[in-house]
Amino acid sequence: MSVLNRQLVLASRPEAEPTAANFRLVEQTLPPLADGEVLVQHRFLSLDPYMRGRMNEGRSYAAPQPLDAVMIGGTAGEVLESRHPRFAPGDAVVGMGGWQTHAIVRGNDPGALRKVDTSRVPLSAYLGAVGMPGVTAWYGLTQICAPKAGETVVVSAASGAVGSAVGQLAKARGCRAVGIAGGADKCAYVVEELGFDACIDYKAQADDRSLHRALKAAAPDGIDCCFENVGGRILDAVMARMNAFGRIALCGMIAGYNGEPISMANPSLILMSRLKLQGFIVSEHMELWPQALQELAERVGAGSLRYRETIAEGLDSAPQAFIGLLKGRNFGKQLVRLA
Amino acid sequence: MSVLNRQLVLASRPEAEPTAANFRLVEQTLPPLADGEVLVQHRFLSLDPYMRGRMNEGRSYAAPQPLDAVMIGGTAGEVLESRHPRFAPGDAVVGMGGWQTHAIVRGNDPGALRKVDTSRVPLSAYLGAVGMPGVTAWYGLTQICAPKAGETVVVSAASGAVGSAVGQLAKARGCRAVGIAGGADKCAYVVEELGFDACIDYKAQADDRSLHRALKAAAPDGIDCCFENVGGRILDAVMARMNAFGRIALCGMIAGYNGEPISMANPSLILMSRLKLQGFIVSEHMELWPQALQELAERVGAGSLRYRETIAEGLDSAPQAFIGLLKGRNFGKQLVRLA
Numbered sequence: 001m002s003v004l005n006r007q008l009v010l011a012s013r014p015e016a017e018p019t020a021a022n023f024r025l026v027e028q029t030l031p032p033l034a035d036g037e038v039l040v041q042h043r044f045l046s047l048d049p050y051m052r053g054r055m056n057e058g059r060s061y062a063a064p065q066p067l068d069a070v071m072i073g074g075t076a077g078e079v080l081e082s083r084h085p086r087f088a089p090g091d092a093v094v095g096m097g098g099w100q101t102h103a104i105v106r107g108n109d110p111g112a113l114r115k116v117d118t119s120r121v122p123l124s125a126y127l128g129a130v131g132m133p134g135v136t137a138w139y140g141l142t143q144i145c146a147p148k149a150g151e152t153v154v155v156s157a158a159s160g161a162v163g164s165a166v167g168q169l170a171k172a173r174g175c176r177a178v179g180i181a182g183g184a185d186k187c188a189y190v191v192e193e194l195g196f197d198a199c200i201d202y203k204a205q206a207d208d209r210s211l212h213r214a215l216k217a218a219a220p221d222g223i224d225c226c227f228e229n230v231g232g233r234i235l236d237a238v239m240a241r242m243n244a245f246g247r248i249a250l251c252g253m254i255a256g257y258n259g260e261p262i263s264m265a266n267p268s269l270i271l272m273s274r275l276k277l278q279g280f281i282v283s284e285h286m287e288l289w290p291q292a293l294q295e296l297a298e299r300v301g302a303g304s305l306r307y308r309e310t311i312a313e314g315l316d317s318a319p320q321a322f323i324g325l326l327k328g329r330n331f332g333k334q335l336v337r338l339a
Numbered sequence: 340m341s342v343l344n345r346q347l348v349l350a351s352r353p354e355a356e357p358t359a360a361n362f363r364l365v366e367q368t369l370p371p372l373a374d375g376e377v378l379v380q381h382r383f384l385s386l387d388p389y390m391r392g393r394m395n396e397g398r399s400y401a402a403p404q405p406l407d408a409v410m411i412g413g414t415a416g417e418v419l420e421s422r423h424p425r426f427a428p429g430d431a432v433v434g435m436g437g438w439q440t441h442a443i444v445r446g447n448d449p450g451a452l453r454k455v456d457t458s459r460v461p462l463s464a465y466l467g468a469v470g471m472p473g474v475t476a477w478y479g480l481t482q483i484c485a486p487k488a489g490e491t492v493v494v495s496a497a498s499g500a501v502g503s504a505v506g507q508l509a510k511a512r513g514c515r516a517v518g519i520a521g522g523a524d525k526c527a528y529v530v531e532e533l534g535f536d537a538c539i540d541y542k543a544q545a546d547d548r549s550l551h552r553a554l555k556a557a558a559p560d561g562i563d564c565c566f567e568n569v570g571g572r573i574l575d576a577v578m579a580r581m582n583a584f585g586r587i588a589l590c591g592m593i594a595g596y597n598g599e600p601i602s603m604a605n606p607s608l609i610l611m612s613r614l615k616l617q618g619f620i621v622s623e624h625m626e627l628w629p630q631a632l633q634e635l636a637e638r639v640g641a642g643s644l645r646y647r648e649t650i651a652e653g654l655d656s657a658p659q660a661f662i663g664l665l666k667g668r669n670f671g672k673q674l675v676r677l678a
Contacts, residue, residue, distance in 0.1 A: 231606065253607040264603040267570065268592040271618035279610035 003030045003039065003080070006315055007070045007100030014055055017326070020319040022055065023071070023099075030104060038107045039081040042097050045315075045336040046074035046127035047322045048161075049252055062281075071099035071318075074132060076116075076123050077339070084108070092118045094126045099318055101338050111286075120301035128161045128333035129307040130296045136282040137165035137227070138292040140249030143285070144278045145225035147247075149174030152219045154238055157229035158199055159186040161307065161333035162251065165296070166227045167196045168305050175225075178218045180234055182328045189331070194306055202234060211237045227251060236265040242273050250279040308332030342369045342378065342419070345654055346409045346439030353394055356665070359658040361394065362410070362438075369443060377446045378420040381436050384654075384675040385413035385466035386661045387500075388568075388591055401620075410438035410657075413471060415455075415462050416678070423447070431457045433465045438657055440677050450625075459640035467500045467672035468646040469635045475621040476504035476566070477631040479588035482624070483617045484564035486586075488513030491558045493577055496568035497538055498525040500646065500672035501590065504635070505566045506535045507644050514564075517557045519573055521667045528670070533645055541573060550576045566590060575604040581612050589618040647671030 004027060011024035033039055054065040054072055065072055075097030079087050084107030087093070095113040097103035105113045116126050128134065147153050153170040157163040158179025167177035167190065179190040179199035187199035198218035205211040215223070215237055222243035228235050231253035242248070253262065270277060299305030310330040312321035318336045325334045343366060350363035372378055393404040393411055404411055414436030418426050423446030426432070434452040436442035444452045455465050467473060486492050492509040496502040497518025506516035506529065518529040518538035526538035537557035544550040554562070554576055561582035567574050570592035578587070592601065609616060638644030649669040651660035657675045664673045 235606075250606075250610045253610055261605060262607065264606040266600060267574075267589075267603040267606075268601065270616055271589045271592055271620075274618045274620060274623070276615065276617040277609055278615040279613045281610075281613060284613070 003102055004028070005030050005100055005102040007098065008315060008318055009068050009070055010055060010065050012067070013057055018052065018055060018319075018323055020323070023319045024068075025316070026070075030102060033081060033083045033104065036084050036106055036108055037082075038079055038084050038087045038093075038105050038113060040075070040077045040093055040095065040097060040103050040105055040113070041080045042075045042077040042101055042103065042338040044076045044124045044127055044311075045097075045099055045318060045338055046076075046131070047312075047318065047325050047330075047334040047336060048074070048132070049326065051322065052326055072096065073098050074127050075103070075338075076126050082107070087113065087115070092116050092123055094131065099315065099336075101315055121297050124309060124311075124333075124335055125300055125307065127335060128309065129165055129300050129305055130293060132282060133161035133333065134165045134296040134305075135289055135292040136251060137162045137169060138296060139282050139285055139288060140227050140251050140280060141166050141169050141225075142292075143288070144249035144276075144280060145227060145247045147173060147175045147225045150176075151224035152176040152178060152221055153225040153227065154178045154180065154215075154219060154223050155227040155229070156180040156234050156238075157252070157328075158190045158196065159194075159308070159332060160229065160330070163227070163229055164190070164194050164307055164332065165305060168194055168299075169295075170225075171195055171197075172299070172304065176219070176221075178215075178223075180230075180238075186331060189308065193308075208233060208237060212240060215241050222246075225249075228253075232262045233265075239264075239266065239269045239273075239275070242269070242275055244273050246273060246275050248275060248277040250277055310334050312336045314338070342441055343367070344369050344439055344441040346437065347654060347657055348407050348409050349394060349404050351406070352396055357391065357394060357658075357662055359662070362658045363407075364655070365409075369441060372420060372422045372443065375423050375445055375447055376421075377418055377423050377426045377432075377444045377452060379414070379416045379432055379434065379436060379442050379444055379452070380419045381414040381416040381440055381442065381677040383415045383463045383466055383650075384436075384438055384657060384677055385415075385470070386651075386657065386664050386669075386673040386675060387413070387472070388665065390661065391665055411435065412437050413466050414442065414677075415465050421446070426452065426454070431455050431462055433470065438654065438675075440654055460636050463648060463650075463672075463674055464639055464646065466674060467648065468504055468639050468644055469632060471621060472500035472672065473504050473635040473644075474628055474631040475590060476501045476508060477635060478621050478624055478627060479566050479590050479619060480505050480508050480564075481631075482627070483588035483615075483619060484566060484586045486512060486514045486564045489515075490563035491515040491517060491560055492564040492566065493517045493519065493554075493558060493562050494566040494568070495519040495573050495577075496591070496667075497529045497535065498533075498647070498671060499568065499669070502566070502568055503529070503533050503646055503671065504644060507533055507638075508634075509564075510534055510536075511638070511643065515558070515560075517554075517562075519569075519577075525670060528647065532647075547572060547576060551579060554580045561585075564588075567592075571601045572604075578603075578605065578608045578612075578614070581608070581614055583612050585612060585614045587614060587616040589616055649673050651675045653677070
């Protein structure tokens, strides 16, 4: 079978915000499979904020994305051809196939390709609520925040793939869930469709004082747990309203990805309120994924974990969709449909 | 017995740095003891950075020190007279007697008065290495930092009552101990007398770049644990050199006590290096004090936990000694000798 693969590679590193010119389209005819290899046709590509960090050179928690190589990314698709005994044509699979229409994967590489069951969970959900974003929510909430019933949990980027799961998992544990999101439509969705107790539209808050008041109204008993996806002034405002012994799971600092240094206004609150802040990266805790994925799949199957997707059409739309994601233009999990 | 008590009360709240005018001397003849009461003559008053916070009005983790009331403070002394069955004249006792020469204490109040054994541990040490500062060091190091043998532990204010214990307890656990202190004499003491592996004189570092270089030289394998007594640019510099999964016990932010907001330059390092920061107040963990005090007393008795004291003479010297403490003019535990 002769297959034409289309891929987007990193052409150059962004100076500040990424632009479409940082990516370049490459087309290639794929070679025949070797023994143990699997040819996958990608149906969905996941776009995630972490990718912005990889585009930079220099020190981060992960190696930078190499120039002229296919952009890293999670993918869900279907096996077209297999020379590996565990995979057969038609199998639904998820992996880290990257920004391309097809991938040839060595079936034995650990974590490279995983068969999934699409009878109760849609394929695309394995890139969202039942994938890395869902496990991220589950890990930060249950392992770092560890809220007790009756406590108040605040999550920023609340309509996103991670944030929406955080709030629903917190509600399922008997907590008050307060979201922070950008825009009235996102806030309405968070409260009305996802069942959060309240949501603050940070774009409607003119200044820090107004943000502070809104937080006070939404979390009248103070904040016990914060799942932080944003950082900057949002985190500053949340910290000022944290109760003694509060826990902050630091998952994202999206505001700083373009290199502007973003300080924390009042770190002495960590001492005054005896807070715990902890940063984490979910891929370093693979031992907990099975437990997390089980709860997430059950909840999605049962309809108690809801999510929304924004789907861009075709590989060529990926750069603009990614740039939009970094600006918060997506609504829920950002995907690209590849086939 | 008619006893004249001399005390220092808080006369006014400081605008920025405290001055002697914030304190007022009051003399009073003490009334006769009621049943259950104990009259204590204080020999030593402990001066500690936390007192600065109490002088402020407004939100902190503890109630502010009331105006016109005797300043809060730990004391060590001797029972002069007792109408409580558990205490007898001559008993060595520690308590929270405040900035005064004598105190009448209800012997049954929980934690108000504790008999101590001065056969192997000097009385004053119960205000330092075998008292609140020592337990503070023990708690933050063992319960938050929890270093493994071979890891590198950095502690700021390293020649102080808390910092000196942190480094020695870390060494006893097989760690590399690196101190940060202000002045060549303090650094020499920390390395030569306390046995730290290295000490950085932050006053000798002209700028952040030079501080960063000094940290790199003193902690060539990076920093796994930080016991932070200072905050500000010291903490910023340490955070930049922390290894993945590092732990920071936040014990003091002395630089911010006068009200200047002191930000954290790069909180995204918490995420990038998956750090844990945790603030704590040792008085909230009384259940661990017996265990901590046992190790501390044994080490002081055996000579493996050393300390230095700066002793001001007489109650009248307390305000200047306290102001000096906040400026780092003390060397080791700051005490006032009252009798």
